[in-house]
Amino acid sequence: MSTTSTKLSVSDLDASYGDHQVLHSIDMDIPAKEVTALIGPSGCGKSTYLRCLNRMHELTTAATVNGTVQLDGADIYHDDIDPVLLRRHIGMVFQKPAPFPTWSIADNVLAGLKLTGGVPDNADEIVEKALKGAALWEEVKDKLDKPGTSLSGGQQQRLCIARAITVEPDVLLMDEPCSAIDPVATARVENLIHELGENYTIVVVTHNMQQAARISDKTAFLMMGELVEFDETSKLFSNPSKQETEDYITGKFG
Amino acid sequence: MDGASPDSRSQSNRRALSDIRGERASGLRERVIEGGLFACAAASVLTTLGIVVVLFMEAIPFFFDVSLLEFFGSTQWTPLYADANFGVWPLVGGTLLVTVIAISVALPFGLLAAIYLSEYASERARKIFKPMLEILAGVPTIVYGYFALVFVTPLLQQVIPGMGGFNALSPGIVMGIMIIPMISSLSEDALHAVPDRLRESSYALGINRIQTIWYVTLPAARSGIVAATTLAVSRAIGETMIVAIAAGQMANLTMDPRESVQTMTAYIVQLSTGDVPTGSLEYQTLFAVGALLFLMTFAMNVIGQWFARKVRNQ
Ligand SMILES: Nc1ncnc2c1ncn2[C@@H]1O[C@H](COP(=O)(O)OP(=O)(O)OP(=O)(O)O)[C@@H](O)[C@H]1O
Ligand SMILES: [Mg+2]
Numbered sequence: 001m002s003t004t005s006t007k008l009s010v011s012d013l014d015a016s017y018g019d020h021q022v023l024h025s026i027d028m029d030i031p032a033k034e035v036t037a038l039i040g041p042s043g044c045g046k047s048t049y050l051r052c053l054n055r056m057h058e059l060t061t062a063a064t065v066n067g068t069v070q071l072d073g074a075d076i077y078h079d080d081i082d083p084v085l086l087r088r089h090i091g092m093v094f095q096k097p098a099p100f101p102t103w104s105i106a107d108n109v110l111a112g113l114k115l116t117g118g119v120p121d122n123a124d125e126i127v128e129k130a131l132k133g134a135a136l137w138e139e140v141k142d143k144l145d146k147p148g149t150s151l152s153g154g155q156q157q158r159l160c161i162a163r164a165i166t167v168e169p170d171v172l173l174m175d176e177p178c179s180a181i182d183p184v185a186t187a188r189v190e191n192l193i194h195e196l197g198e199n200y201t202i203v204v205v206t207h208n209m210q211q212a213a214r215i216s217d218k219t220a221f222l223m224m225g226e227l228v229e230f231d232e233t234s235k236l237f238s239n240p241s242k243q244e245t246e247d248y249i250t251g252k253f254g
Numbered sequence: 255m256d257g258a259s260p261d262s263r264s265q266s267n268r269r270a271l272s273d274i275r276g277e278r279a280s281g282l283r284e285r286v287i288e289g290g291l292f293a294c295a296a297a298s299v300l301t302t303l304g305i306v307v308v309l310f311m312e313a314i315p316f317f318f319d320v321s322l323l324e325f326f327g328s329t330q331w332t333p334l335y336a337d338a339n340f341g342v343w344p345l346v347g348g349t350l351l352v353t354v355i356a357i358s359v360a361l362p363f364g365l366l367a368a369i370y371l372s373e374y375a376s377e378r379a380r381k382i383f384k385p386m387l388e389i390l391a392g393v394p395t396i397v398y399g400y401f402a403l404v405f406v407t408p409l410l411q412q413v414i415p416g417m418g419g420f421n422a423l424s425p426g427i428v429m430g431i432m433i434i435p436m437i438s439s440l441s442e443d444a445l446h447a448v449p450d451r452l453r454e455s456s457y458a459l460g461i462n463r464i465q466t467i468w469y470v471t472l473p474a475a476r477s478g479i480v481a482a483t484t485l486a487v488s489r490a491i492g493e494t495m496i497v498a499i500a501a502g503q504m505a506n507l508t509m510d511p512r513e514s515v516q517t518m519t520a521y522i523v524q525l526s527t528g529d530v531p532t533g534s535l536e537y538q539t540l541f542a543v544g545a546l547l548f549l550m551t552f553a554m555n556v557i558g559q560w561f562a563r564k565v566r567n568q
Contacts, residue, residue: 054458056454056457056458059454059457084457084460084461084462085460086460087457087458087459087460088459088460091458091459092454092455092458093458094451094454094455094458095451096451098449098451098452098454098455100452100455100456100469100470100473100474101452101473101474102473102474102476103473111456111459111461111469112459112460112461114469115456115459115461115465115469116459116460116461116465160455163455163459164458164459167459167460
């Protein structure tokens with residue numbers, strides 16, 4: 001099982017909003033082509049952490065980052081790295097789906113290619129492949145020219161996943177991708193994440209511990225901006241090594 | 255409020271009981287105030303309605319003498335000449351020419367200002383620039399008219415050959431400057447209302463900031479921008495002082511911005527400050543042109559409000 005290599009290597013990562021330090025020296029090696037879940041109480045810094053991994057954090061005013069994050073061994077915070085280009089390698093899916101309004105379903109899927117260098121001739125194939133990859137093809141294949149915002153919430157979320165994988169990132173970051181959609185749609189997106197884990201490195205934030213257990217290979221437990229425990233998901237949920245982790249997963253707090 | 259302590263509760267009960275008479279009196283006062291406010295609101299609505307009714311009542315007799323076919327069919331507007339013609343197109347054309355020039359100035363600058371304020375400016379810069387822009391809208395239009403006539407026109411005459419002392423371009427440009435704040439302020443509201451997750455979704459695809467603004471944020475705010483533009487067009491069509499002063503008084507069907515044109519509003523000014531006899535056909539043209547002007551701005555406002563409501567409902 002664990003013949004995996006490290007995709008993202010985080011070391012001594014601090015992050016702040018102004019004076020308010022949110023993350024405290026996080027060290028973590030995120031394995032390639034596996035699903036890593038991030039769990040922890042509300043406000044512990046999960047979203048902030050995720051946003052440090054594709055340099056979205058620095059878009060917030062007064063936000064600062066210290067430490068290193070290496071993608072395949074190269075520091076993404078190095079001066080030579082253009083954050084805009086970096087984000088083509090590390091994609092992100094948000095809590096609330098946000099298809100671009102006025103854009104059709106097909107154009108939404110192609111958005112990343114359209115605006116970053118051009119659409120190849122086989123655009124139709126790309127759309128079909130991405131929508132199949134996001135388990136949405138059957139539902140939308142007859143209305144690809146309809147606006148992306150005309151879909152249901154769960155469909156919109158899968159559309160956003162299709163949009164994110166079209167640019168073929170190495171890593172896909174997902175911040176509570178199921179928290180704004182209904183249970184049926186959640187089941188579909190969960191299956192999808194599990195499947196995508198075959199080909200992509202996925203880091204997914206979730207509030208739902210059953211979900212983390214169902215979809216992830218490894219799980220990290222964060223509390224108050226510190227990484228408390230990071231282990232195989234099966235191990236972390238059945239036999240956690242820290243008392244705080246056990247308290248959290250058994251529902252004693254949070 | 256320490257309503258929990260039994261003492262204060264009983265006290266407030268007592269006061270409530272002894273105040274019942276007073277309450278009825280204050281209920282009466284409420285009704286009087288409400289009635290007064292209603293009367294004020296009703297008065298302004300009725301006044302507006304009254305103006306519209308009078309406008310159309312006075313305009314209708316005009317069309318007993320001059321057919322709609324001539325009004326909208328002829329291309330000559332010479333109601334004050336012995337050989338009178340009543341084709342309204344020169345006035346409508348003059349109005350549209352100046353409006354198009356004004357919007358061509360106001361839309362790009364207003365939109366750029368809105369983009370700067372909403373997407374780039376720091377909180378401090380916003381606090382300085384926004385009120386400065388609003389001041390533009392507060393300058394009396396007579397000042398703009400004067401500015402167009404004695405400053406912009408001579409300047410244009412130096413660079414553009416054949417530029418008349420009265421022309422459409424100069425008041426058009428100045429009117430455009432005047433309505434920049436209308437466009438920028440409503441457009442900025444619309445841009446501001448675009449959820450951040452749209453911008454972030456775009457950044458997360460490796461799309462840069464300019465592309466994000468152009469292809470994601472602006473389209474998402476399009477209803478508000480259209481509303482702003484429509485309302486600005488309506489304002490430009492109805493604007494009077496600048497054109498009365500700087501565009502001239504020659505009803506002239508032309509698309510050449512160097513030439514003098516007369517707008518519908520400028521014609522109304524010319525006629526109502528002249529000495530045409532009340533009740534004459536020339537006098538009635540005032541209401542015919544006024545009614546048409548009203549219909550045009552009214553249509554623009556309805557469209558603008560419709561888009562503005564769409565923005566609010568999103
Ligand atoms: N834009 C911001 N400006 C200032 N402080 C922020 C900002 N965003 C988050 N914070 C603070 O950073 C801390 C961590 O927030 P973060 O959103 O990362 O938590 P989270 O674990 O994702 O929480 P949740 O589970 O509720 O989404 C919180 O204390 C929050 O108040
Ligand atoms: Mg969060």
